[in-house]
Amino acid sequence: MSSSANPFAQFEESFTKDGNVYKYFDLPSIDSKYDSLPFSIRVLLESAVRNCDNFHVLEKDVQSILGWTPGLKQGANDVEVSFKPARVILQDFTGVPAVVDFAAMRDAVRQLGGNPEKINPICPADLVIDHSVQVDFARTSDALSKNQSLEFERNKERFTFLKWGAKAFDNMLIVPPGSGIVHQVNLEYLARVVFESNEADGSKILYPDSVVGTDSHTTMINGLGVLGWGVGGIEAEAVMLGQSISMLLPEVIGYKLEGKLGPLATSTDLVLTITKHLRQLGEVGKFVEFYGPGVAELSIADRATISNMCPEYGATVGYFPIDENTLSYMHQTNRSEKKIDVIREYLKATKQLRDYSLEAQDPVYTESATLDLSTVVTSVSGPKRPHDRVSVSGMLEDFKSCLISPVGFKGFAVSPDALKASGEFQWDDGKSYKIGHGSVVIAAITSCTNTSNPSVMLGAGLLAKKAVEKGLNILPYIKTSLSPGSGVVTYYLRESGVIPYLEKLGFDIVGYGCMTCIGNSGPLDENVVNTIEKNGLVCCGVLSGNRNFEGRIHPNTRANYLASPLLVIAYAIAGRVDIDFETEPLGVDSNGGNVFLRDIWPTRSEIQEVEHKHVIPAMFQEVYSKIQLGSQDWQTLQVSEGKLYPWSEASTYIKRPPFFQDMTRELPKLSGIANARCLLMLGDSVTTDHISPAGSIARRSPAARYLAERGLTPRDFNSYGSRRGNDAVMARGTFANIRLVNKLASRTGPITIHVPSGEELDIFDAAEKYRSEGTPLVLVVGKDYGSGSSRDWAAKGPFLLGIKAVIAESYERIHRSNLVGMGIIPLQFLPGQSAETLKLSGRETYNIDLPSGLKPGQRIQVEADGNIFDTTLRFDTEVDITYFKNGGILNYMIRKMLD
Known part of the structure; x- marks a missing residue:
């Protein structure tokens, strides 16, 4: 800590404990306003005080944070501060x-x-x-x-x-x-x-x-x-x-x-x-x-x-x-x-x-x-968004309503004559099984959200124990899985004696990672997939995760519900989501009596008793003492000792990115965007899953063609998420989500129109065609653009496709920041305006005027085939503008290191 340069050095205090001197900044003595600050703001304040050097963090940053008031309203009186995380x-x-x-x-x-x-x-x-x-x-x-x-x-x-x-x-x-x-x-x-x-x-x-x-x-x-x-x-x-x-x-x-x-x-x-x-x-x-x-x-x-x-x-x-x-x-x-x-x-x-x-x-x-x-009542969320909560008691009617509602976040538009659709298939056990709308085909106890919580994990184990003791089971074609968030979970599940019951129901431990929650659900059996596709069924995934956007969990589970680990097991036993647990039994016991969910549901006190007994410090010490060792496979990996990475031209996983290819020490010249074309015209709630999917690489996609040209077969394609170290794959995978709805295209999926020729192409191929013609590109989108998981490739990919600006009704916070970091201009329609109100078709030629003296939040004029309208420049801070002038945040850092 450079106290000499810190204007708040006089507030440094210390105490001694066990022979050690501990220094800290005495925040309450700086200003009496401190006592009324939210605790989260106190953390921002401490960082600003400790790091204040009037270079990275300014004295005015400290005063701004101290001046935080409950009357602060974003947008009306925005205050910019610097924060250095630990x-x-x-x-x-x-x-x-x-x-x-x-x-x-x-x-x-x-x-x-x-x-x-x-x-x-x-x-x-x-x-x-x-x-x-x-x-x-x-x-x-x-x-x-x-x-x-x-x-x-x-x-x-x-x-x-x-x-x-x-x-x-x-x-x-x-x-x-x-x-x-x-x-x-x-x-x-x-x-x-x-x-x-x-x-x-x-x-x-x-x-x-x-x-x-x-x-x-x-x-x-x-x-x-x-x-x-x-x-x-x-x-x-x-x-x-x-x-x-x-x-x-x-x-x-x-x-x-x-x-x-x-x-x-x-x-x-x-x-x-x-x-x-x-x-x-x-x-x-x-x-x-x-x-x-x-x-x-x-x-x-x-x-x-x-x-x-x-x-x-x-x-x-x-x-x-x-x-x-x-x-x-x-x-x-x-x-x-x-x-x-x-x-x-x-x-x-x-x-x-x-x-x-x-x-x-x-x-x-x-x-x-x-x-x-x-x-609070027992609940799930779905079928397509994590905030669409449904009480379990209302689930049956809600799912029925979703089937017939227009296509949207709560609708599948199943026609009346298709509501009874079903299909039958043979399984390995020689039996025939029938599925229909609402049938569960994936049930996964997965994700950091719940696997970190002993109460719901042990609750699931106790529910499994009671279910097995009642003679209940899960149909064999349902893909069940348990992926703990750390070895500690396995430890306390084993010590509490519930693992055998989970395994009996098919919830064997399949790995330690995010797995189903991020779309790594793996393949479904071909018989199940064929039956779903042939009959146009709305089948379901139930998972203890945090995301259930369409197309994320599995291409063949059109409806996906977030639920507690206990409910994941319950719906897997039921085999369908359109069930009323109060009036319909899960099955019958050995005496032929009905077994209802209430008969096997553990109470909070039951769960807490087991938790207090079995979740102890020794298991954390045991698991984490070995965490950096890794498996035998990891230990035997041979790696280069050099400080510069020896890139391999043959690698399809790790490739030197082209971001700094033509970089110079001098700043590039600032200019507007002339004669641009709209690559895609998208609606609301376009997620980073739509922009840069993490899941499997479709066999007929540009990314698949690239990999096939390098001698790979489909079984080796792996996922986009696993190939994020290769820009060629990721550029081709940009907007590759099968559920993408592009208003320029004739159907759902990763396709668009090359406007001058009218040709319908894969999005990457269209972008390449525009690049060969020297045409810059823009996107025109709706509200909440870039919502969902934080993904840098959701900005890097569009950059590599040649997209220079995005015009949106609103942005998700992290994604807007990433666009700025890649030198893409985020523009926002004025309140009350949209592509629809301005009658934009996406087939226009776009010209964007960019004045030399850029200021955060200023008005920027856009002209589209004579249709002139103002937008708000979503460079929210001076730092955003600095990054943009450098061609992006990493270019800025390189120049800074050179200086």
Whole structure:
């Protein structure tokens, strides 16, 4: 800490414990306003005070944060501040391109005459490999070993590259595959809660843990009182290189929890209720901070479940300030008792330790909302969006309504004469099985949202035990799977004795990773697929995940429902979602009596009793003491020792990206966009799954052609997510989602019109045709463009297709930032205007005037075949404009390193 340069150095205090001197900034003494600040804002303030050097972080940033008022309204009086997170967290899908970019930046710095070894993470970075494993095998005792073996076979190049990165770059920890899901590993192992950094004089400086991550569900760590959120991979790379994040000082919504959850309600039901409520309130881009006596009733795992789904309710964070429960969780997860004592003393000294029962501690919020926990009922969400909550008691009627409703988020437009459609197929057991609309074909206990929570995981185990004891089973064609978020889950499921019952129902452990939740559900049996397709059936996936966008889970599950692990098993036993659990039995017992869901559902107190007995510190110590070792396959990987990566022209996984190919030391000349064509015209809620899908590579796609030309067969294509280190594959996979609805095209899918010729082509082929003609491209889209998972390729891909600007009704926060990071101009229609109101067809020629003196949020004129209209320039800060002038954030960082 450079106190001499810090204008707030006089507020530095210290205490001594166990012979160590601990320094910290005494925030409450800086200004009396501190006591009324939301706890999340206090974390931003501490970072600004500690890092204030009037270069990266300005004194006015500190004053702006201290001046936070409940009257702050985004858009009306935007205040820009700088924030330096304590660390960065990556997963392998988004982490591989970050390491690829770092390796390419080293090459670029060397080519431009600089020292390539300057390119290193300055801010600590952890990368957990969790997105690669797929459910290729299920319902067998060897599914885990087979899936992991296949994962290694498919991803050996990527894993070799990441292991090289772990050696080549300083300050970067890489957690090997098979260890767990990044957010759960973060919660149980990586999170510090309060950082301890060594000072030159032998003392230690204490400050709150905070993190940005390249996965939108980084917010899960807010449940532990660590302020964190998802950013674009491009923005994360800048933070790793020591840059601060430029952000708008947020509104903070207080969300008060009162009462207690009922005996049959789960944390999943609670989070689905909160998600729907906050979506209705419209809290996009805001901080949500939880308070009230009800918070004390929730475990840290329950809080983490709620924080995890923050992207689904649209907020930037869903923050739970640190309390004694947080410190108890640190003890439970085997953190050092001495560290916990130091953390407690620091938090008390800086008034960052919360007592949820004390109203006097309640900050002042921009707005408040309240939820009585006792009103939460058993729920699911779907069939296409995570915030479309449905009570289980209303599920039967809701699904029937979805079948006949017009195509949309709650509709499939099944014609009246097709409502009774069904199909029959033969299974390996020699029996025939019949499926229809509503039949469950995938049931997965998966995802960081729920597998991190012992209450719902043990609840699922107890429900499985009771189901087996009643003689219930699951039809053999339903693809069931259990993918724990860490080895700790397996440990307590085994110790509590429920594993055999889960396996008896087909929920064998299939891998440690995200799996079904990110679309790595693997193949369905061909008999099932053929029956679905032949009869046009709306079949279902039920998963304990956080995302259920159309086309994400599996191409053949048109309806997908998010549910607690208990309900995943219940619907799998039922075999269909159009069931009324109150009046319809799940099956019959050995005596021929009906078995209802209520007969096997464990109560909250039953689950808690098992949890208290079996979730203990020793298992966390056992699992995490070996986490960096990795499997035998990982240990035997041979990697280059050099600091520059030896790129292979033959590799289809890792390729040097072309982003810095023509880069010069001088800034490029700024100019507008002339004679551009619209590549795609899209509607509302276009997700990053639509823009850059992570799932399988279709056999007749441009990406498949590219791989086939290099000698690969379809079985080796793997997924887009696994090939994010290869720009040629990812450019061809941009907008490759089979459910993409492009208004220029004649049908759903990744196709568009090359306007001058009228030819209908694959999107990549059309973009290449435009490139050969020297035609720049734009996109015209609706509301919430880029919602869903944070993906840097959702900006990099369009950049490589030649897209220079996007004109949208509104943007998802992270995606707008990523577009800026790639030098793409985000323009926004004025309020009340849209492509429809302006009568744009998408077939026009577009000219965009870009004045030399760009200012954040200014009006930019667009002309489309004589139709002239104003848009808002969504460069929200001066930093955005600086990045754009450099051709993107990474180009800016390279020039900075050269200077």
